Amino acid sequence: xxxxxxxxxxxxxxxxxxxxxxxxxxxxxxxxxxxxxxxxxxxxxxxxxxxxxxxxxxxxxxxxxxxxxxxxxxxxxxxxxxxxxxxxxxxxxxxxxxxxxxxxxxxxxxx
Amino acid sequence: xxxxxxxxxxxxxxxxxxxxxxxxxxxxxxxxxxxxxxxxxxxxxxxxxxxxxxxxxxxxxxxxxxxxxxxxxxxxxxxxxxxxxxxxxxxxxxxxxxxxxxxxxxxxxxxxxxxxx
Numbered sequence: 195x196x197x198x199x200x201x202x203x204x205x206x207x208x209x210x211x212x213x214x215x216x217x218x219x220x221x222x223x224x225x226x227x228x229x230x231x232x233x234x235x236x237x238x239x240x241x242x243x244x245x246x247x248x249x250x251x252x253x254x255x256x257x258x259x260x261x262x263x264x265x266x267x268x269x270x271x272x273x274x275x276x277x278x279x280x281x282x283x284x285x286x287x288x289x290x291x292x293x294x295x296x297x298x299x300x301x302x303x304x305x
Numbered sequence: 306x307x308x309x310x311x312x313x314x315x316x317x318x319x320x321x322x323x324x325x326x327x328x329x330x331x332x333x334x335x336x337x338x339x340x341x342x343x344x345x346x347x348x349x350x351x352x353x354x355x356x357x358x359x360x361x362x363x364x365x366x367x368x369x370x371x372x373x374x375x376x377x378x379x380x381x382x383x384x385x386x387x388x389x390x391x392x393x394x395x396x397x398x399x400x401x402x403x404x405x406x407x408x409x410x411x412x413x414x415x416x417x418x419x420x421x422x
Contacts, residue, residue, distance in 0.1 A: 228410075291411045
């Protein structure tokens with residue numbers, strides 16, 4: 195079993211819809227939880243960052259962490275065609291940037 | 306203000322050859338990481354430098370892979386006797402400090418796409 199599980203199935207949604215993505219993990223020592231966005235042939239860029247359980251909102255993006263269930267989510271409201279990308283969840287232990295990534299979800303927002 | 310720079314952006318080499326991939330981190334960033342991303346997968350950790358020294362090289366797959374950062378800035382990932390299975394995107398990332406956290410996230414370059422024929 196991988197440390198971080200992310201169902202890699204592609205996701206197509208109409209413009210304006212809510213996109214919901216999630217990851218599960220097995221190691222309870224993870225403390226920091228991130229979502230990265232990766233456009234085709236580009237490096238990942240940090241989208242959201244949360245520490246421990248709870249919600250964090252940034253514009254149209256909301257990240258949720260439930261440490262008791264070892265489950266994290268990303269919600270994108272009012273999705274735009276420019277949101278079309280691969281979204282990677284990542285997590286790390288306290289005090290370092292050695293990240294464990296999920297496989298990524300390819301999201302396509304159809305105008 | 307430039308981001309992490311990686312060269313070349315693409316590299317095609319024949320099986321058995323030696324390759325070097327270069328990473329120029331953000332100025333002032335002391336921590337530098339190499340990750341490898343295969344098609345349809347998330348990035349996987351290879352090695353981490355704090356300053357000039359490799360603080361954690363446990364992700365390197367075998368002794369054909371080696372990385373250096375002699376002056377604490379630019380880093381080079383070296384792969385000897387390349388194999389077709391080495392084909393992947395090699396990503397470099399840097400951060401202000403190794404501690405992570407909200408004030409020191411990882412900044413990735415756009416990678417070098419290595420193809421071994």
